[in-house]
Amino acid sequence: MSPRTEKQIEKLKQKKEKLILESALLLFSEKGYGNTSMQSIAIRSKVSKGNLYNYFEGKEDLLEGVLMYGLNQFAEYFNEFSTELFTEKEFEIAIRGNFEMIQSNKKFWKLYYNLFAQPEVQDLFTKIFTPFFEQYIAIFEMYYKNKGDNDPKATALLLGSALDGVSLGYLLMGDTYPLNNVINQLIEKFK
Amino acid sequence: MSPRTEKQIEKLKQKKEKLILESALLLFSEKGYGNTSMQSIAIRSKVSKGNLYNYFEGKEDLLEGVLMYGLNQFAEYFNEFSTELFTEKEFEIAIRGNFEMIQSNKKFWKLYYNLFAQPEVQDLFTKIFTPFFEQYIAIFEMYYKNKGDNDPKATALLLGSALDGVSLGYLLMGDTYPLNNVINQLIEKFK
Amino acid sequence: MSPRTEKQIEKLKQKKEKLILESALLLFSEKGYGNTSMQSIAIRSKVSKGNLYNYFEGKEDLLEGVLMYGLNQFAEYFNEFSTELFTEKEFEIAIRGNFEMIQSNKKFWKLYYNLFAQPEVQDLFTKIFTPFFEQYIAIFEMYYKNKGDNDPKATALLLGSALDGVSLGYLLMGDTYPLNNVINQLIEKFK
Amino acid sequence: MSPRTEKQIEKLKQKKEKLILESALLLFSEKGYGNTSMQSIAIRSKVSKGNLYNYFEGKEDLLEGVLMYGLNQFAEYFNEFSTELFTEKEFEIAIRGNFEMIQSNKKFWKLYYNLFAQPEVQDLFTKIFTPFFEQYIAIFEMYYKNKGDNDPKATALLLGSALDGVSLGYLLMGDTYPLNNVINQLIEKFK
DNA sequence: CATGAATGAGGTTTCATTCAT
DNA sequence: AATGAATGAAACCTCATTCAT
Numbered sequence: 001m002s003p004r005t006e007k008q009i010e011k012l013k014q015k016k017e018k019l020i021l022e023s024a025l026l027l028f029s030e031k032g033y034g035n036t037s038m039q040s041i042a043i044r045s046k047v048s049k050g051n052l053y054n055y056f057e058g059k060e061d062l063l064e065g066v067l068m069y070g071l072n073q074f075a076e077y078f079n080e081f082s083t084e085l086f087t088e089k090e091f092e093i094a095i096r097g098n099f100e101m102i103q104s105n106k107k108f109w110k111l112y113y114n115l116f117a118q119p120e121v122q123d124l125f126t127k128i129f130t131p132f133f134e135q136y137i138a139i140f141e142m143y144y145k146n147k148g149d150n151d152p153k154a155t156a157l158l159l160g161s162a163l164d165g166v167s168l169g170y171l172l173m174g175d176t177y178p179l180n181n182v183i184n185q186l187i188e189k190f191k
Numbered sequence: 192m193s194p195r196t197e198k199q200i201e202k203l204k205q206k207k208e209k210l211i212l213e214s215a216l217l218l219f220s221e222k223g224y225g226n227t228s229m230q231s232i233a234i235r236s237k238v239s240k241g242n243l244y245n246y247f248e249g250k251e252d253l254l255e256g257v258l259m260y261g262l263n264q265f266a267e268y269f270n271e272f273s274t275e276l277f278t279e280k281e282f283e284i285a286i287r288g289n290f291e292m293i294q295s296n297k298k299f300w301k302l303y304y305n306l307f308a309q310p311e312v313q314d315l316f317t318k319i320f321t322p323f324f325e326q327y328i329a330i331f332e333m334y335y336k337n338k339g340d341n342d343p344k345a346t347a348l349l350l351g352s353a354l355d356g357v358s359l360g361y362l363l364m365g366d367t368y369p370l371n372n373v374i375n376q377l378i379e380k381f382k
Numbered sequence: 383m384s385p386r387t388e389k390q391i392e393k394l395k396q397k398k399e400k401l402i403l404e405s406a407l408l409l410f411s412e413k414g415y416g417n418t419s420m421q422s423i424a425i426r427s428k429v430s431k432g433n434l435y436n437y438f439e440g441k442e443d444l445l446e447g448v449l450m451y452g453l454n455q456f457a458e459y460f461n462e463f464s465t466e467l468f469t470e471k472e473f474e475i476a477i478r479g480n481f482e483m484i485q486s487n488k489k490f491w492k493l494y495y496n497l498f499a500q501p502e503v504q505d506l507f508t509k510i511f512t513p514f515f516e517q518y519i520a521i522f523e524m525y526y527k528n529k530g531d532n533d534p535k536a537t538a539l540l541l542g543s544a545l546d547g548v549s550l551g552y553l554l555m556g557d558t559y560p561l562n563n564v565i566n567q568l569i570e571k572f573k
Numbered sequence: 574m575s576p577r578t579e580k581q582i583e584k585l586k587q588k589k590e591k592l593i594l595e596s597a598l599l600l601f602s603e604k605g606y607g608n609t610s611m612q613s614i615a616i617r618s619k620v621s622k623g624n625l626y627n628y629f630e631g632k633e634d635l636l637e638g639v640l641m642y643g644l645n646q647f648a649e650y651f652n653e654f655s656t657e658l659f660t661e662k663e664f665e666i667a668i669r670g671n672f673e674m675i676q677s678n679k680k681f682w683k684l685y686y687n688l689f690a691q692p693e694v695q696d697l698f699t700k701i702f703t704p705f706f707e708q709y710i711a712i713f714e715m716y717y718k719n720k721g722d723n724d725p726k727a728t729a730l731l732l733g734s735a736l737d738g739v740s741l742g743y744l745l746m747g748d749t750y751p752l753n754n755v756i757n758q759l760i761e762k763f764k
Numbered sequence: 765c766a767t768g769a770a771t772g773a774g775g776t777t778t779c780a781t782t783c784a785t
Numbered sequence: 786a787a788t789g790a791a792t793g794a795a796a797c798c799t800c801a802t803t804c805a806t
Contacts, residue, residue: 016786030310031310031311032225032309032310032311034223034225034226034311035225035310035311037778037779037780038779038780038781039778039779039780042789047787048787048788048789049780049781049788049789050781050782050783050787050788050789050790051786051787051788051789053780053781053782054786054787058780058781059779059780059781110308113307113308114308114309114310116304116308116359116363117301117304117305117307117308117359117362117363118223118305119221119222119223119226119305120222120223120225120226151372151375151376153369153372154369154372154373154375154376155376157360157368157369157372157373158353158357158373158376158377158380160356160360161353161356161357161359161360161373162349162352162353162356162357163356164355164356164359164360165351165352165353165354165355165356165357165359166349166352166353166356168307168308168352168355168356168359169348169351169352169355171308172307172308177348178344178345178348181342181344181345181348182345182348182349182352184342184345185342185345185346185349186349189349189380189381190380204768204769207769228795228796228797229796229797229798230795230796230797238769238770239770239771239772240771240772240797240798241770241771241772241773241798241799241800242769242770242771243798244797244798244799245768245769245770246769249797249798250796250797250798398765412692413692413693414607414691414692414693416605416607416608416693417607417692417693419799419800419801420800420801420802421799421800421801424768429766430766430767430768431767431768431769431801431802432766432767432768432769432802432803432804433765433766433767433768435801435802435803436765436766440801440802441800441801441802492690495689495690496690496691496692498686498690498741498745499683499686499687499689499690499741499744499745500605500687501603501604501605501608501687502604502605502607502608533754533757533758535751535754536751536754536755536757536758537758539742539750539751539754539755540735540739540755540758540759540762542738542742543735543738543739543741543742543755544731544734544735544738544739545738546737546738546741546742547733547734547735547736547737547738547739547741548731548734548735548738550689550690550734550737550738550741551730551733551734551737553690554689554690559730560726560727560730563724563726563727563730564727564730564731564734566724566727567724567727567728567731568731571731571762571763572762589790610774610775610776611775611776611777612774612775612776620790620791621791621792621793622776622777622792622793623777623778623779623791623792623793623794624790624791624792626776626777626778627789627790627791628790631776631777632775632776632777766806767804767805767806768804768805768806769803769804769805769806770802770803770804770805771800771801771802771803771804772800772801772802773799773800773801774798774799774800775797775798775799775800776796776797776798776799777795777796777797778794778795778796778797779792779793779794779795779796780792780793780794781791781792781793782790782791782792783788783789783790783791783792784788784789784790784791785787785788785789785790
């Protein structure tokens with residue numbers, strides 16, 4: 001019961017929690033949320049089924065955990081990004097950064113696009129990702145406004161949608177998709 | 192046994208099959224494929240659970256039926272589209288046509304994007320939609336080649352992905368999404 | 383409605399009934415009674431599912447039909463057999479005849495042994511086959527009595543059981559089972 | 574967590590597994606494999622339907638469990654039997670032992686003969702029982718060889734088949750079947 | 765006699781979640 | 786915190802049988 005022990009327990013808990021989250025991410029992403037059983041997550045995390053519920057209240061809560069955990073990994077990127085963009089160079093860096101982020105954790109983003117249009121978890125999804133999406137759009141809108149675009153909001157939305165589309169295509173088609181070439185064209189057209 | 196009676200029966204059967212397909216489309220699109228039970232489709236079609244299986248061999252076969260049924264509705268559009276594009280005007284018409292098609296049957300396209308990244312039914316999905324997708328890309332690629340684009344294939348893929356992204360955004364966000372404005376900007380940038 | 387037409391109808395009916403019976407025998411024998419659906423019998427007989435019920439009242443009635451139909455094919459044999467046996471030569475002929483009968487319609491006898499120990503249809507089975515079995519035993523009992531056997535009834539039962547066992551083994555193992563050799567030994571021991 | 578508790582749990586689990594196996598044996602044997610529902614097994618074992626699947630992977634796996642469980646009860650007999658037979662006295666003991674074994678667990682052997690000719694589960698059946706059957710035959714073959722029989726293999730197969738036939742008759746007819754008398758005659762003829 | 769759509773009970777199996785230990 | 790047995794609802798699907806045509 002000494003503070004030290006408590007810390008250790010906390011650490012262990014975090015370690016186990018992390019393990020669960022990573023197992024869940026892997027399975028959700030590979031087999032889909034609906035087709036992943038709590039059982040299989042338990043097995044992969046080497047945690048008992050019952051104990052899973054000491055860490056997460058239920059399957060949906062676990063999904064939320066997975067999404068938050070995934071997002072945290074990109075916190076740094078998002079922080080940097082949250083500054084304004086003024087030059088085309090900065091724009092290009094932001095776009096390329098976006099795809100590096102996706103490439104660096106395909107599993108997470110595959111899950112993201114897997115959930116994108118899932119009515120089952122739409123509320124949760126919206127709750128978590130809407131802020132990010134709106135932040136993105138706002139920054140791009142400002143960028144196009146500064147450039148004198150005739151409809152900055154629509155252009156920003158178009159860009160955001162194009163980024164989604166390209167990411168989705170890349171994640172689904174894998175290396176058949178000539179990602180770098182497509183990015184180059186995208187930057188050319190949208191900068 | 193008269194031809195008339197047979198025809199009537201055939202019609203009735205088609206009518207019921209159509210009813211089932213439409214119920215299934217609605218439910219799949221609203222609740223997702225995995226979260227729609229055969230039971231609920233039966234109830235909505237006013238058909239007994241067992242009788243469903245006289246029309247479709249199983250749930251996945253029913254999904255295939257729904258997708259084919261949906262696609263057939265756009266046969267005309269696809270046929271027109273399959274000609275080559277030469278002028279910017281033709282390009283614009285094609286793009287606007289694409290979105291009219293989507294707006295004319297949102298349920299179907301919502302289901303489309305719902306299945307897009309579903310591992311569960313990926314094989315079926317790929318089987319059905321890959322031909323269309325490739326045809327699209329090929330036509331756009333030719334268009335950009337004619338225009339002297341430096342990487343026509345990448346540009347065509349970018350366009351295809353952008354169309355996906357915009358459609359997805361529109362279908363998910365509903366009327367919050369300023370579709371027409373976005374389309375205008377898209378045509379401006381990609382024509 | 384002329385007698386001629388009626389006869390033709392009767393013939394057609396018999397033809398179709400025969401067809402159904404033979405399809406049913408084949409399927410029951412190959413897949414088992416419980417695992418054969420009325421549907422599959424209908425398809426194989428090229429008769430509609432509904433029409434099946436114009437010929438037989440239900441599945442069990444159809445089974446009864448199959449069994450009676452099969453037995454009728456052996457009527458001649460049974461009639462001959464129903465005379466008494468006096469000499470060892472007659473005994474041998476009877477035994478060999480028994481196995482020729484089995485070899486001449488393996489499907490039927492496979493079904494027979496398939497149903498032998500099926501609680502599901504035991505009543506029907508008993509109803510149909512008990513008379514034959516008892517007749518068999520009675521004749522053999524008389525045979526052994528004439529020979530001065532110390533317990534003719536038990537010997538007759540032993541013989542009957544041995545015949546069952548050999549038939550069963552042969553039908554299950556197929557040509558791996560050296561039927562003729564086994565019959566020779568059986569005749570040697572039991573004559 | 575003490576060893577004692579674990580053992581108790583293990584014991585309880587075994588007890589429940591045993592309970593399920595025995596319920597299943599009873600029902601399979603009384604109503605046939607195909608006509609016994611998992612539901613009914615669950616009810617009889619006082620276990621929930623779902624929990625059944627914590628003990629056995631499915632219905633066929635449960636059947637396999639039942640067969641193995643039944644066979645294990647005769648392990649001792651089989652072990653003794655696996656020695657060679659030299660004298661007629663040993664032969665007689667073996668035969669009588671065989672029937673004692675059958676009488677001591679009629680349910681199991683009824684199931685055995687129930688499955689004997691069931692196409693549905695033939696593979697499983699063959700997998701489990703073929704070794705025993707072949708061992709039997711081999712030992713009898715050696716016995717007859719030693720006795721100078723003119724076709725020891727056929728005689729051994731005949732004996733094996735006769736044993737099957739007698740067992741089957743006894744199990745189906747119950748006490749109407751004068752088992753002991755028949756056995757006496759069998760020993761007389763085959764020793 | 766003939767058709768096959770229709771029914772609805774019942775079958776096996778899966779699964780998120782709970783709870784006694 | 787940890788276990789995994791236990792639950793029970795719900796899923797997909799099959800099938801003998803009926804019945805309007």
